[in-house]
Amino acid sequence: MxxxxxxxxxxxxxxxxxxxxxxxxxxxxxxxxxxxxxxxxxxxxxxxxxxxxxxxxxxxxxxxxxxxxxxxxxxxxxxxxFRESDERYIPDLELESEPSPGRVIHGVIDRTQRSLASLETTLDPAFVEAAADLIGKASSTFLFGVGASGVVSYDFMQKLIRLGLPVFYTSDTDLQLTAASTLHSGNIAFVVSYSGENETMIEVARLARSRNATVITLTMDTINSIRSFAQIALLVPASERIYRQGAATSRINQLAVIDILYSIMVSKNLEDSIKSIDQTMAVTHKGNPTRH
CATH class of the missing domain: 1.10.10.10 (Winged helix-like DNA-binding domain superfamily/Winged helix DNA-binding domain)
Structure with missing residues (x-):
């Protein structure tokens, strides 16, 4: 860019x-x-x-x-x-009044396809595999994120629980900061922030690093504050501006990274993964085979 x-x-x-x-x-x-x-x-x-x-x-x-x-x-x-606010990016929007639903459908799908195609060239396979290995072996993984990035963290928490792995996530930012201050060398701090400049997440990453936890970050592909604390930096394309209607392609890219990590983790320990997934499905689907 x-x-x-x-x-x-x-x-x-x-x-x-x-x-x-x-x-x-x-x-x-x-x-x-x-x-x-x-x-x-x-x-x-x-x-x-x-x-x-x-x-x-x-x-x-x-x-x-x-x-x-x-x-x-x-x-x-x-x-x-934005002269006074010192922001780096302008809105990534081209709004118009009452476009046809077909036009909106085409536009959103087209942007998503182009963004996902960019993700394949942005994401480093070696870093993804290293992150999957570390999370699989960690004494506990602490997930951090707010807003749309919090949704991504929550999704990852659900997946790690399905694999029977120790994991923590809360949407309460004070509790996130508290958790970050209690980490130790056996823990993973997985910090999600598209911009890489969220003040709370910067402090979380700083605290985690000071506590000798392994810091894995998921941010856009730019030099940013949160990424500077990472031992492993997972990157998504810089597909959106900071000023935007809401996280769209960035959220989809982040969720795709979570799916990729999950798939790698499942494949590395397939037998135990299947057992854990079957166990959790049996509990959540008990008495309701159509529930999903």
Whole structure:
């Protein structure tokens, strides 16, 4: 990912060229000045609609103000909007009003397929195998994550329990911090955070490392704070921006990594794994063979 952002924001450039804009282009400029943050979430079609202009006018507006492309315009506008918050990424959204269900279905599936294809080249097989081996032999594995990453951790907890392995997870962040402060060298701290910059998870990773636990992280493929504490860093593609509607492809990629780890762990100890899985299924499906 190219994370360089032009030094100058967009608003100064637009203001400098305001007198040269046509009436339709000026409508776009006026909307951008009025709603700069909302503009970041729109594609060309929706910006045209919101500004009561046209798609052609939006394209001309970009060229007239010296932006190489619509994306370059949004990058520079993000410089203005998020200047004080010092965030690195703009929204990974191109929202539009009432798209057809078919269009939404195609878009989500297409993004997911492309993201999963990228995962295959991003994830290091040697690191995955090493992580699976360590978790299988650990005295206990402590899982950490909040929000969507917490959902991923919870899913992994369910899988490890099915294999009869000692595991801990709670969604309570105070308890996560407490647990991290009690780890020891026989424990695994498995820390999930897409951005790798969640403050609570940074502290969890720091505590775990200071307690001589083995730290395994699952973050996006960038240099980040949480990854710096890891003995084993599992990576997913940087497929989403920090500002986004909600974790989508990142969550799917993280869950895919958990499925991969689980499959490797099952295959390494197939007989005992089958026995454990059968035991847990017998308990949860007792009296209800259709339950799953």
């Amino acid at each position: 190219d994370d360089t952002i032009p030094i100058d924001g967009a608003l100064v450039a637009i203001n400098a060229h305001l007198s040269t804009l046509s009436d339709s282009e000026r409508k776009v400029a006026e909307y951008v000045f009025k709603e700069p943050k909302k503009t970041l979430y729109f594609n060309v079609r929706e910006l045209a609609k919101q500004s009561d202009s046209s798609q052609a006018a939006v394209v001309r507006f970009c060229k007239r103000n010296g932006f190489d492309s619509f994306n370059n315009f949004k990058l520079r506008l993000a410089r203005d909007v």
